[in-house]
Amino acid sequence: MQNFITRCAFEEQQKALSSLPADSKMSISYDCWISPSSQSFMVLTGHFIDKDFALREVLLYFKCLDGTETTSWKANALIQTLTGHGIQDRIFALTVDTTLSNKETFMLLDAISHTSLSSDIEILRTPYLTSIVKRCLNRILKRIKALPPDEIKHCTLIRRKSAIARGHFHDISHTLNKLRYLQIHTIECHERAETFKNFQKDINGEKLLLISDVKTLWNLTFLMLRRAKRLREFIAPFCAHYGYEKLLLDDEDWFQIDYLLCVMEPFVQVMHNLTRGGYASIQSVLYYYQNLLESLAGSMKQL
Structure with a gap:
């Protein structure tokens, strides 16, 4: 074959x-x-x-x-x-x-x-216009320490869980790592993956799992956060079921997720408009840049 x-x-x-x-x-x-x-x-x-x-x-x-x-x-x-x-x-x-x-x-x-x-x-x-937009977003994520790591191994996860247990800080990187390690715990065992889906038994349609991000897929961090927000009500009972209290996301963590989604969404929308077909004119490019600058200015006011 x-x-x-x-x-x-x-x-x-x-x-x-x-x-x-x-x-x-x-x-x-x-x-x-x-x-x-x-x-x-x-x-x-x-x-x-x-x-x-x-x-x-x-x-x-x-x-x-x-x-x-x-x-x-x-x-x-x-x-x-x-x-x-x-x-x-x-x-x-x-x-x-x-x-x-x-x-x-x-x-x-x-x-x-x-x-x-x-x-x-x-x-x-x-230079490719979409490349410029992606690099700008990656520069922002790097400044706030939100870029995904090169690789997350199980031994790293164990050490990080100990650090999470000791720490009480709430920076964005801490929140994102909680999500990444929780996603690993969920998918590395078929039983845990099925348990997570079973918590969604009252939901019509496809039962979803958490997803993680990688460096080479520029929008996967956005998709990871959006999926987590969609599954928010099921994460708490899942963590309680398996004793993952240290990976549980509190209100401040969810506030940071909402804020990061707010920062990233204009970039995702611009990329969608640039790549959905046709060719961008200089007028539309200037409009996209102005939109991004205004969105970033608004996000800074929320800090």
């Missing part, structure tokens, strides 16, 4: 590439992300206009990463993919995701320029 799926995918890929006109170029999008289950992936996608003037997409490369891959390795994977498909001299643009540093981005651009057969390549580096 695996060989059959691989063969079908290869045939579809070659069929899509055959529709690339001989005198046309292709834009490449490079993306790496981490799933909610902490599995890393890398993908290269080609975008081009075919002879019928239709926008086409083709998956050029996909790999499940184990965390040991360096930027040089990723650059080599890019080179091998382009040369393997014979399109190294037909690249029009490269779009990279927002998790890459400037150094990593330049290494990928340098890799493309060295694989091209042309010597008159001009590289224009254009």
